[in-house]
Amino acid sequence: MKIAVAKETRDGETRVAMVPELVDKLTGLGYDVAVEPGAGAGALHADEEYAAAGATVEPDALATADVVVSVQPLPVESVRRLRQGAATVSFLPGAQAGEVVTNLRDCGITSYSMELVPRISRAQSMDALSSQALVAGYRSAIVAAGLLRRFFPLNMTAAGTVQPAEVVVLGAGVAGLQAIATAKRLGAVVRAYDVRAAAAEEIRSMGAKSIDLDLETLEGAGGYAREMTEDRAARQRELLTPYIAAADALITTAAVPGRQAPMLVTAAMVEQMKPGSVVVDLAAESGGNVEGSVAGEVVRIGHAQVWGGSNVPSQMPGPASRLYAQNVVNLVTLMTATGDGTGPGTFAPDPEDEIVASSCVTRDGAIVHEPTRTALEGEDQ
Incomplete structure (x- = not known):
């Protein structure tokens, strides 16, 4: 399975969702890691660093990925490039990103929001709000x-x-x-x-x-x-x-x-x-x-x-990216089924898990995060 690291496009966003030193954490789980060209430039990470860490640098990494990780929500045009059934992990501020959320729903993308990770002991290592604060x-x-x-x-x-x-x-x-x-x-x-x-x-x-x-x-x-x-x-x-x-x-x-x-x-x-x-x-x-x-x-x-x-x-994109990337690695690890340990892991989030359920915004063509759904339905009326 492939995890793609998106290049941020929002003005002023210099962070990146994965840093070279943590790529081996994902490849160790059995994932192929692909990085969009220049994704780490704002945080002073060159494409060559990602390649040396075991990732590939691919201009069209998002289109073939099973999971896409980013800091900001993907722009709508990027969402529409994803294959149906793919998943995204990013900050995703619900109703404030209404157009993105509805496109994720309509394109059949499962999306997870880092700011919705619950503040419980088991999720402390995934708490991106705290690390960025x-x-x-x-x-x-x-x-x-x-x-x-x-x-x-x-x-x-x-x-x-x-x-x-x-x-x-x-x-x-x-x-x-x-x-x-x-x-x-x-x-x-x-x-x-x-x-x-x-x-x-x-x-x-x-x-x-x-x-x-x-x-x-x-x-x-x-x-x-x-x-x-x-x-x-x-x-x-x-x-x-x-x-x-x-x-x-x-x-x-x-x-x-x-x-x-x-x-x-x-x-x-x-x-x-x-x-x-x-x-x-x-x-x-x-x-x-x-x-x-x-x-x-x-x-x-x-x-x-x-x-x-x-x-x-x-x-401060260097330390901010390093901390955020570790949060992402920890969340992806939770969502990875390793089977009997003899083969590569599979991205298989357990919808009954409290962390997975709390952070999920869209799944199976529906908005499953109730406050987001309620807010967007209110806008449509």
Whole structure:
């Protein structure tokens, strides 16, 4: 059976779904691996590296593949080139990729979405949302340090003492914790807040100070926070204002896949920040945690520069691709039947397996992921 690695075509996407050093994991399962020419160029992997690792470089790799792996959803024209019965593995944001999903259904393609992999212990090694959030969290702290026109760390010199920067991080999921850890490593004084009760201990474990607003905690399913009422959101913004006003840099990381990001910081709150301060909004693409942030741009609100994140993991394509490729390998391994061990493996996902069932979007000419189906049916009405 053949696995094809697609060349990404979306503007700004520099990642690749498979890196040369992991090709042997797939060939070891019995697959032939084919790579579209230039697929790894954005992540600095040449075609020759894939060939040396045991893959073939084929211009028409997708048309003859049993499984196609990519980062972004395949464009519609690529979906239509796939043979009926093939499978795809990629990020596939349901209703936001409606035309792609309906074409996958109509072409008889089985599709698996990396963002739908459930957050259970057995699936941790396949959790691409977490691996890419780690990259984005690290990058957010580096961006803040780069934009801020002062030192992050304390410096004691013969000419006097330079005080450390004050950094506030909102959201303590994978991205937020990595932002905290990176800012601390750079020497900043870091304070952080999250609506989940368990997050306070995690924040402190990173060496930061946890902000306690004495509000109701909002534990939700799958490690995410549940939605808050507008009254609570307004009270939270009021209590956070003095912390944000005192910060040299603010990093916001709160996001839930498939939903608009919560608005945590108003423009009026940003306007109270000091001259030269910096705001990094990792959630800008999904609506933004900061009022007025724009994905892919730096705008000025009051005295602050506000950086809006846009496909942030692609800004560090090497490590992002390596982590994502390992997630893909682990998921494909789960979906491979090795039989009695004497012959090559077969791509044979068990539809009763919780991970397989949760991540499947289309199968047998139907949209089997209910929220996606409901959303697309609503658009057709």
